[in-house]
Amino acid sequence: MSLKSILTKPVRMIAALTLASSLALSGCTSTTGEGSTAPLKKEDLVMVVSVINTTNPYFAANILGAQVLAKKLDIPLEIVDSQGSSQVEISKIQAILAKGKKVVMFVNTVASSDAPTIVNDVKAAGGFVTIWWNKPDELNPADIGNNFVAFQKHSGLESGACTASALSDAIGKKGGIIALPGVQDSTTSATRVAGMYQELDANYPDVTVLDEIPSNWDPQLAYKNSKDLIAKHGDKIKGVWTADDGMQIGAMQAFKEAGMLEKVKFVSDGLYPETVAAIKSNEGNGAIVGETFHRGYMASAIGLYTAYLAAIGEIDPSTLPAEKRDSLFAISCVTPDKIDEYLQWDNDVEGWVDTLIENGPWDTAPVPLVGAGPEKIPARNK
DSSP: OOOHHHEEEOOOOOOOOHHHHHHHHHTTTTTTOOOOOSSSOOOGGGEEEEEOSSSHHHHHHHHHHHHHHHHTTTOOOOEOOTTTOOHHHHHHHHHHHHTOEEEEEEEEEGGGGGGHHHHHHHHHHTOOEEEOOOOOTTTOOHHHHEEEEEEEEEHHHHHHHHHHHHHHHHTTTTTEEEOOOSSSSHHHHHHHHHHHHHHHHOOOOTTEEEEOOOOTTTTTHHHHHHHHHHHGGGGEEEEEEEESSHHHHHHHHHHHHTTTTTTTTEESSOOOOHHHHHHHHTTTOHHHHHHHHEOHHHHHHHHHHHHHHHHHSSSGGGGGGGGGGGEEEEEEEEEEGGGGGSSSSGGHHHHHHHHHHOOOSOOOSSSOOEEEEEOOOOOOOO
């Protein structure tokens, strides 16, 4: 498989507005749902899914989940391709809001600092939004009102710890590894990295992180950074930790070209299709030793369905407990020997969405609600 066939476009983050000014706007809002409307009619709604790009497999799955749910609920759907740019993301969302229909929106934000602007714009337009993965910790849905229905994610700390443990065990609990986080202004990346360090500090004192270079969720950048780190550290590298599978794909290509793929172990987050194929083909003599399982179509469908229930008045966000406004959903650790048990839902996405509609957004396997955020990054002892 060539590098060109697996790499996504580089993620180019441009901050649109400062966090401080956006939070100042949000600070003027009420906790009782000010800005929300009476229950809306289905014919007045448009669903919107906003993703960082449309080529990364996870974001493509976000779109799939939105398409399936929108079809089942018979609501039109618009897709925002942010092209890796906060500026593009916000301007496209504002253009949809200006059309006049009330939005039911899921946003996978490019950067944490985009969230305040987006939720305030949606509130002003009388729509309903859930944000997935990235927002500032101090931005609380309950402080904005009912229109910011919920913030939702899977635990980054748990993800980072899960994969760090699998990687450390695979290299014999000692040796050097490199780490490739995602976007620096990303609470998701930051918590995954923190979970990695927390696990290493607690249980693997002889595993050393040789270098850590953010690679922006981008396979091409991860490929370049990995080549640079191979030149710098050579055979000292026993393992590679990446914050998502897109970057793992690029890193593996670099190690393959260096003739090191069978000597180094890899872990990551997401279990993307390319990663599943690599595991099943035993690429690199079992190079991939650990993954986490969650799905983009599950995230977008959960987020959109939560916002939809608020829009039509079936839930009142102001009465929900804290864990249903700032939510952590289950994430699973996966090793190659048990991968098949986690792929069953991919074979019947429509059936999974039917179960979501039946059970509701907080109680649908394999990703039920398990806790409340925000996740706090622990201080390191080292």
